[in-house]
Amino acid sequence: MTTAASKQRAQVNPGTAGADARGTIFREVSPEQQAVEQQLVDHVVASFEACEDPRLKELMVALVKHLHSFIREVRLTEEEWGTAIDFLTKAGHITDDVRQEFILLSDTLGASMQTINVNNAAYADATEATVFGPFFVEDSPAIDNGGDMAFEAPGEPCWVEGTVTDTDGNRLAGARIEVWEADETGLYDVQYDAGKRAARAHLFTEADGSYRFWGLTPTPYPIPNDGPVGRMLDAVGRSPLRASHLHFMVSHEGARTLVTHIFPEGDPIGWKDTVFGVKQSLIKRFEPQAAGTPTPDGRVIDGTWSRVRFDIVLAPAGV
Ligand code: BEZ
Ligand code: FE
Secondary structure, three states: OOOHHHHHHHHOOOOOEEEOOOOOEEEOOOHHHHHHHHHHHHHHHHOOOOOOOHHHHHHHHHHHHHHHHHHHHHOOOHHHHHHHHHHHHHHHHHOOOOOOHHHHHHHHOOHHHHHHHHHOOOOOOOOOOOOOOOOOOOOOOEOOOOOEOOOOOOOOEEEEEEEEEEOOOOEOOOOEEEEEOOOOOOOOHHHHOOOOOOOEEEEEOOOOOEEEEEEEOOOOEEOOOOOHHHHHHHHOOOOOEEOOOEEEEEEOOOEOOEEEEEEEOOOOOHHHOOOOOOOHHHEEOOEEEOOOOOOOOOOOOOOOEEEEEOOEEEOEOOO
């Protein structure tokens, strides 16, 4: 198909190259054409001049500059622009209270992970953060230490234990730990039924900062891939699978709230995680336990189980 943009490319003088104000090189674009394009960027940027909120102004100006830079760098065709609008329209149509296609898009482009990196700079030996994901719910059931967060969700039992400390090594009593995970079929409770609660819970650390609970040995699962993000992953030859993981959100007064996961060592997906959430420090050994091995809480349960230790260090609030 011959679009205005492709005609325009044919008309320009091959071999000339220039750069916009951000230093992006545009090849095969005549100086006259570059001037037209740059004039539009300057015009749009100037339209924010009267904005009274300096942060909003900074965001809008940078967004426009990067967006125009992208359009100019790839010489975006009108047909491609239409495809992008159609993609975003479909993402809007499939999004509702429980399905958030724009978060999936952000996650699969690494934008969620990059925002987390920017906002959770390394601090001393504080535990690293990773993606939040769309499956957290506010009203998880409470369990006691040693309780079972699976609530009969299918999967291999996993004993999880550790401590919560600050970066000076002080044990933090009463830290709130939210945990949630997919069951062995790859689904979260809310994917079965918005009101169902299983494989999620919250508990609090003891006076010595320790915690322990039963969960499920994590297994890989696909992100929801029956919408436009799934079609994008297909088109570019990427898998929708997430590395196996167990989600944590840990909070304590005076500490930076930590949103993270732990990932089993030797996971088949591992670094190929489709949302780029894996960090070396979050890979833990989930030790397999043979059937009949007595459990840490003094029981013998049917079948195999696993155990993992996750000692959590919280950075101070405001760093
Ligand atoms: C999750 O871990 O639950 C998740 C994260 C990003 C996209 C989809 C799911
Ligand atoms: Fe998850």
